[in-house]
Amino acid sequence: MATAPVVESASGQRLTRKGQQTYRRIVSEAAALMYERGVASTRIEDVQTAAGVSASQIYYYFGEKDGLVRAVIDHQCESVLGVHTPLLANLDSVEALEAWRDVILSIHRDGRNQQGCPMGRLTSELSRSAPEARADLLAGFNRWEEALRDGLRAMRARGELPDRVDPESFALALLAAVQGGLVLTQARRDTVALEASLNTLIDCLRGHADH
Amino acid sequence: MATAPVVESASGQRLTRKGQQTYRRIVSEAAALMYERGVASTRIEDVQTAAGVSASQIYYYFGEKDGLVRAVIDHQCESVLGVHTPLLANLDSVEALEAWRDVILSIHRDGRNQQGCPMGRLTSELSRSAPEARADLLAGFNRWEEALRDGLRAMRARGELPDRVDPESFALALLAAVQGGLVLTQARRDTVALEASLNTLIDCLRGHADH
Incomplete structure (x- = not known):
């Protein structure tokens, strides 16, 4: 890319x-x-x-x-990941994840942005027919996943995650929550499902952190 | 529908x-x-x-x-929801949610089904341009969400969910995990993200149930 x-x-x-x-x-x-x-x-x-x-x-x-x-595709990956850049660099606390959630919600509460994630939409349309497009999109998703994983690993290093939370899996779950929440945003024309799924995961993390 | x-x-x-x-x-x-x-x-x-x-x-x-x-759209909603019918009727335990997860994973491990959820794909393509199509798809998602919510409510009634788990939000989170996991399945050509997100949520539920 x-x-x-x-x-x-x-x-x-x-x-x-x-x-x-x-x-x-x-x-x-x-x-x-x-x-x-x-x-x-x-x-x-x-x-x-x-x-x-x-x-x-x-x-x-x-x-x-x-x-x-x-x-x-390059433009949309840069645009999606760029929007969150300052946030993506330091997703290493519950508060930072909440701020990241709030940015995503505020973007997609705007009706013009209720067509889902630009990267997710391109993936749905192109991943089968255009292998190079798929590879570019996957590289974008991998960068996003990495940022989430690095933040969760930093939380673990500070003792804020119990052993049973796997930063790799949890990072994928957060990314899937955004993508799936935005598929449902397209069907619903509201961000209720997007918010519910991000909150559910963040609450799970908080629940864990309380242990 | x-x-x-x-x-x-x-x-x-x-x-x-x-x-x-x-x-x-x-x-x-x-x-x-x-x-x-x-x-x-x-x-x-x-x-x-x-x-x-x-x-x-x-x-x-x-x-x-x-x-x-x-x-x-009718055909795909029936097909997606029909596949899970016996499961969807009784999603009222961690074990039932694990069985539901296993059915979804086994369907999408097959390369022919790595184009995502048929309902999710139709939503991405049609929700803006075809309002009636969007309404039909939303009705399908609502049925799916309801089945998940009813199961979680039954768990709560049996004292298996702590008060702070909201069955409404958690049902949306599970549905979003499937949809988002399947967007990532299209990009990745594997079900690792789908499995990680469903496991993460089910683990959160188990974590809660332990309290």
């Missing part, structure tokens, strides 16, 4: 500053359309119109639609 | 026994294709070929594609 700023066209040409701005505008508009409608229902023509560019510009920057989709 | 056997065509005509068989064959083939490829990428022509029927037969039974999609 690209972490450095993108500076190349599809054919490997270095982009000017203005070229990079155009590249990022196209990715951002494509990401918004694909989040709203799904990848299959977003046509290159729709992205052209939204970003105010020509088909040949999109081809120059991304090649075929697959190239644009992979750039959208 | 239809629970009785379907006996009508799109225009309300009663179907013969043979007509009902054809109806069900079309729905079953359409459900399989939509699970594999997504709804948007499944053309009526693909369903025709798979079910060995004509376009006019599909139109007779379902009207436009939307009608077929709603029949697929």
Whole structure:
């Protein structure tokens, strides 16, 4: 997954500053359309119109639609993980997990963000048909899982987790709670299930910490 | 959501026994294709070929594609909830929840079923663009949640849950764990996250029950 700023066209040409701005505008508009409608229902023509560019510009920057989709995946992983960056770096207490929960809830209480997790949606749509897309998304989920696991390990090192709580499993459970809570948010059009599942896990941790 | 056997065509005509068989064959083939490829990428022509029927037969039974999609949603809700029916009726002990977890894991350890939960996938794809589809899917999730909640309430009635475990929240957490675990199953191509999240919640319950 690209972490450095993108500076190349599809054919490997270095982009000017203005070229990079155009590249990022196209990715951002494509990401918004694909989040709203799904990848299959977003046509290159729709992205052209939204970003105010020509088909040949999109081809120059991304090649075929697959190239644009992979750039959208990078953008969404950075955006999802970036939102939580200061939080993700120090998820090592119940209070920090509560703050992380509150950020996620506040984002998805906004009706425009009730289409689920951008990473989760792309996974549902692409994981079978596009192996490279799946690998990029998995790399994003792994970073997220790692941040949660590191925080739980730090809690254990400080004696705040009993032995029977496995930081590996609990990190996956927290990540699944976000993803599943957001699937249910799409069906329900509210964040009740998302909040309930994160609270249930955090309460379990608190329960454990009391021992 | 239809629970009785379907006996009508799109225009309300009663179907013969043979007509009902054809109806069900079309729905079953359409459900399989939509699970594999997504709804948007499944053309009526693909369903025709798979079910060995004509376009006019599909139109007779379902009207436009939307009608077929709603029949697929009913089919998938029945199929997902039906699989667990004997289990869903009595999810009132840690052992029963473990048995339910084992059924879900065994289904999704099969690579053909690693495209996530059929209900979750349809929710991701349709909840925004198709309000009636969303309502049908939500009704399915509500039935699932209810079964989990009833089991937890029975545990509480028998004094097996401490007061601070809220059956409502915990039922949503279990449902979200399945949905989120299955989003991660799609990215990972294994059931490690699904198993970890269900085990984490069941362990929390056991932890509570020990008090």
